[in-house]
Amino acid sequence: MISSERNNSTIDSVSGNHLTNLSAVVAVLTFRRPDDLMELLPELLKHSLQASVGYGIRQPTVLVVDNDPEGGARETVTRFGPGVTYVHEPTPGIAAARNRALAESVDVDLLVFIDDDERPTSGWLTSLLATRMRTGADGVVGPVVSAFAAPLDPWIADGGFFDRRRLPTGTEVRVAATNNLLLDLRLVRSLSLQFDESFSASGGSDSLFTRQYTGAGFTLVWCDEAVVTDVVPAERATRDWVIRRRYRIGNSWARTELALIPAHSHTLRLRAALLLAGSVRVIGGTARAALGVLGRSPRHRANGIRIAARGAGIVAGACGRTYLEYSRPTGA
Structure with missing residues (x-):
């Protein structure tokens, strides 16, 4: 580092x-x-x-x-x-x-x-x-x-x-x-x-x-x-694309945090902190989206899904998973 x-x-x-x-x-x-x-x-x-x-x-x-x-x-x-x-x-x-x-x-x-x-x-x-x-x-x-x-x-x-x-x-x-x-x-x-x-x-x-x-x-x-x-x-202006992009942003953020610490330091502690941070976003975002459905509020539903998608990406990154948004077909 x-x-x-x-x-x-x-x-x-x-x-x-x-x-x-x-x-x-x-x-x-x-x-x-x-x-x-x-x-x-x-x-x-x-x-x-x-x-x-x-x-x-x-x-x-x-x-x-x-x-x-x-x-x-x-x-x-x-x-x-x-x-x-x-x-x-x-x-x-x-x-x-x-x-x-x-x-x-x-x-x-x-x-x-x-x-x-x-x-x-x-x-x-x-x-x-x-x-x-x-x-x-x-x-x-x-x-x-x-x-x-x-x-x-x-x-x-x-x-x-x-x-x-x-x-x-x-x-x-x-x-x-x-x-x-x-x-x-x-x-x-x-x-x-x-x-x-x-x-x-x-x-x-x-x-x-x-x-x-x-x-x-x-x-x-x-x-x-x-x-x-x-x-x-x-x-790139579709619901599927923007949700996947938020997931990728969360995933990359978690991987960046892990890459910044020395290999010999408290990696498990950081992974646990990231897992907690991501889980809080998933739970909070899901709850907000559900309230948006019940209250017929597209704004709350969309914001909740955005927050939950980023949180899910953080959880995946904390668990060592990588989302390859920019992967190319062979030969491309």
């Missing part, structure tokens, strides 16, 4: 709010979404230019990591010329793609992750940089809001399945996803930190990575102005 002490003067010397002449990369991980790339890449090029003009950093490079074994995104990406770099990472799994982004950025100071199905809003990248400069934080996290390809099922909306956190700018956080995240790569390299590829098919490698980053004493702060929009296709 990485030490939580931050006493390395070399590490401290690269932190802070200095941005002039720093290099930066905006990394997009993709898997068979050419239409999304065609929409996203022009936006990223525009944001990169704005960042170089407004903050004195060298114009960020846009890096596309194609996780399709067949390299299907190459033709799409090469249309954008030298402003966009294409690399092919055939090893399946998002953690492998994230690690490839790190490997391709060994001489870069700052790395910004964004998903291929997201769209940055006005001022996105400059807001991330401004918050880092103003706060001196070691990383910056921005919000993700969802937009839907079709009208959202009211039951899903009532359950808050697509609700995400919003915090005041400058709020310190200890964990983040890589769907809207700026990191100081000099600090990442000082820890020899990588994404754990045992989480590739289950999700959660980004949560583990950022927990290790903040656990080493580095700071992540929130920037509520740096918004990206998550474009949700119809097949």
Whole structure:
């Protein structure tokens, strides 16, 4: 486990709010979404230019990591010329793609992750940089809001399945996803930190990575102005999908908690605590859902099911079970 002490003067010397002449990369991980790339890449090029003009950093490079074994995104990406770099990472799994982004950025100071199905809003990248400069934080996290390809099922909306956190700018956080995240790569390299590829098919490698980053004493702060929009296709806006996603989130959270403790420490005690926490959610969520049925309240029923599904995932993770949401068919 990485030490939580931050006493390395070399590490401290690269932190802070200095941005002039720093290099930066905006990394997009993709898997068979050419239409999304065609929409996203022009936006990223525009944001990169704005960042170089407004903050004195060298114009960020846009890096596309194609996780399709067949390299299907190459033709799409090469249309954008030298402003966009294409690399092919055939090893399946998002953690492998994230690690490839790190490997391709060994001489870069700052790395910004964004998903291929997201769209940055006005001022996105400059807001991330401004918050880092103003706060001196070691990383910056921005919000993700969802937009839907079709009208959202009211039951899903009532359950808050697509609700995400919003915090005041400058709020310190200890964990983040890589769907809207700026990191100081000099600090990442000082820890020899990588994404754990045992989480590739289950999700959660980004949560583990950022927990290790903040656990080493580095700071992540929130920037509520740096918004990206998550474009949700119809097949992901179904009751079955959102319930399974909540189960996976609970499962990944439990596995992350277990991965963060040393192998020789009180693993059984933590598993018991997770089992209790998950069981409380299952019981409480089930009771709320039942009350929703009796009281004819779709909101209570949906929220109860959401809570119970996450709790069931935590219980499964505590018992050593892994839900592989991102597993691919052979050859995919």
